[in-house]
Amino acid sequence: MKAYVLKEAGGIQNLQLTELPIPNPRRDEVLIKVKAISINPVDFKTRAGFALYDSLKDIDPLILGWDISGKVISAGSEVTTFKIGDEVFGMINFPGHGAGYAEYVVAPADHLALKPAGITHAEAAAATLAALTAWQALTVHTKAKSGSQVLIHAASGGVGHYAVQIASHLGAEVTGTSSGANRKLIKELGATFHIDYQQQQFEKLSTKYDIILDALGGDHFLRSLEAVKKNGTVINLIPDPQAAHETYPDSQSTLGIAAEKGINAVYFPVTSSGKDMEAIARLLENGILRSHISKTFDFEELPQAHAYMEPGRTVGKVVVLLNG
Numbered sequence: 001m002k003a004y005v006l007k008e009a010g011g012i013q014n015l016q017l018t019e020l021p022i023p024n025p026r027r028d029e030v031l032i033k034v035k036a037i038s039i040n041p042v043d044f045k046t047r048a049g050f051a052l053y054d055s056l057k058d059i060d061p062l063i064l065g066w067d068i069s070g071k072v073i074s075a076g077s078e079v080t081t082f083k084i085g086d087e088v089f090g091m092i093n094f095p096g097h098g099a100g101y102a103e104y105v106v107a108p109a110d111h112l113a114l115k116p117a118g119i120t121h122a123e124a125a126a127a128t129l130a131a132l133t134a135w136q137a138l139t140v141h142t143k144a145k146s147g148s149q150v151l152i153h154a155a156s157g158g159v160g161h162y163a164v165q166i167a168s169h170l171g172a173e174v175t176g177t178s179s180g181a182n183r184k185l186i187k188e189l190g191a192t193f194h195i196d197y198q199q200q201q202f203e204k205l206s207t208k209y210d211i212i213l214d215a216l217g218g219d220h221f222l223r224s225l226e227a228v229k230k231n232g233t234v235i236n237l238i239p240d241p242q243a244a245h246e247t248y249p250d251s252q253s254t255l256g257i258a259a260e261k262g263i264n265a266v267y268f269p270v271t272s273s274g275k276d277m278e279a280i281a282r283l284l285e286n287g288i289l290r291s292h293i294s295k296t297f298d299f300e301e302l303p304q305a306h307a308y309m310e311p312g313r314t315v316g317k318v319v320v321l322l323n324g
């Protein structure tokens with residue numbers, strides 16, 4: 001099979017298309033013929049030597065990629081939930097070795113859900129790491145509910161565009177931030193209000209929020225502490241101790257700063273979960289959640305998908321499609 005191997009951290013040229021044996025599933029795993037892969041910022045950060053690189057760098061061959069959708073080709077002896085021919089999707093082994101940039105992938109059965117029949121493999125692959133992050137943020141690490149006022153930063157991005165839809169579905173009144181170019185999309189996804197960060201500073205406005213989902217980190221996290229209600233929650237997806245330290249030199253961490261101010265602050269890494277994938281599958285099936293895919297690439301062009309996403313302007317999701 002063909003797979004992209006990362007021999008060492010670096011630019012997109014370090015993603016080397018290589019011929020490897022098809023892997024064998026262990027007892028609790030299935031072997032999947034991959035139809036679509038979605039790309040996330042953690043992919044290009046890890047490729048460049050940041051994010052998960054240190055924890056993965058001794059794996060040989062190291063294959064990046066966690067988000068896949070495809071068809072079950074074979075199953076380990078203990079797998080009872082899926083059978084050969086089932087179409088499945090999920091975020092595999094995150095934050096471990098996903099090995100998703102390949103024509104065939106082995107995945108623990110309990111990291112997967114059945115792909116709803118009316119959803120394409122591209123739409124399903126998109127709704128994995130980013131959708132799980134939004135879901136776990138708003139239903140596990142805090143609970144958005146009817147009447148909650150929720151601010152979603154980077155609401156037009158991968159995580160943000162699912163978070164707007166999920167928070168709206170849970171009954172919250174949602175405000176999303178982005179540049180003006182993405183205002184229309186964010187409102188269409190269900191946000192009541194939009195803040196153009198190029199025109200307004202969200203923390204200077206009068207509205208205070210019960211929940212803020214911060215996918216930008218650093219200074220945005222610190223500014224979010226000014227925009228949250230007392231006893232509200234700021235969920236920080238990328239803690240930046242350096243930015244925190246520069247602003248509040250006596251504090252140890254971003255979370256410490258929040259605690260000093262009496263604000264609930266949460267940092268969490270998204271984790272693989274078949275149960276949460278099933279919840280996302282139901283939302284996709286019922287048309288409550290949709291994947292906005294702004295760009296697709298062929299498997300042979302996968303490194304270009306990294307280059308496309310690195311400037312941080314992605315709208316919704318970027319997906320890589322496999323033929324055959």
Ligand SMILES: NC(=O)c1ccc[n+]([C@@H]2O[C@H](COP(=O)([O-])OP(=O)(O)OC[C@H]3O[C@@H](n4cnc5c(N)ncnc54)[C@H](OP(=O)(O)O)[C@@H]3O)[C@@H](O)[C@H]2O)c1
Pocket residue numbers: 040041042129130133153154155156157158159160177178179180181182197215216236237238268269270309312313314315316
């Ligand atoms: N902790 C975790 O487990 C976890 C999980 C998932 C993601 N993350 C992290 O969360 C971050 C976001 O991930 P993602 O997949 O959503 O990224 P993404 O898709 O690349 O986000 C791009 C979006 O961010 C918007 N944006 C950029 N600067 C902004 C600003 N100053 N204010 C408001 N919006 C802005 C852009 O809109 P405009 O072009 O209109 O500016 C664009 O639509 C990444 O750093 C990722 O690594 C962490």
